[in-house]
Amino acid sequence: xxxxxxxxxxxxxxxxxxxxxxxxxxxxxxxxxxxxxxxxxxxxxxxxxxxxxxxxxxxxxxxxxxxxxxxxxxxxxxxxxxxxxxxxxxxx
Numbered sequence: 001x002x003x004x005x006x007x008x009x010x011x012x013x014x015x016x017x018x019x020x021x022x023x024x025x026x027x028x029x030x031x032x033x034x035x036x037x038x039x040x041x042x043x044x045x046x047x048x049x050x051x052x053x054x055x056x057x058x059x060x061x062x063x064x065x066x067x068x069x070x071x072x073x074x075x076x077x078x079x080x081x082x083x084x085x086x087x088x089x090x091x092x
Contacts, residue, residue: 055083
């Protein structure tokens with residue numbers, strides 16, 4: 001006989017626990033992403049994970065030489081940014 005807690009079988013308890021954990025992870029992920037917008041308004045912050053992902057992707061796809069001189073017109077829109085010359089090595 002299956003153990004019942006709160007009138008749920010063991011399989012239902014596992015499903016409920018998975019849903020609760022995924023919900024908590026989603027809330028924490030969204031909250032951490034929106035924290036700087038809520039606290040400091042919507043300004044550019046230098047440690048943006050999406051920017052870091054895009055720059056890493058560009059570096060892998062095009063190599064270091066092209067990355068060093070890459071002008072990213074989508075970063076710091078509408079001005080753009082010379083990415084390779086304005087990043088600290090290893091802090092990307």
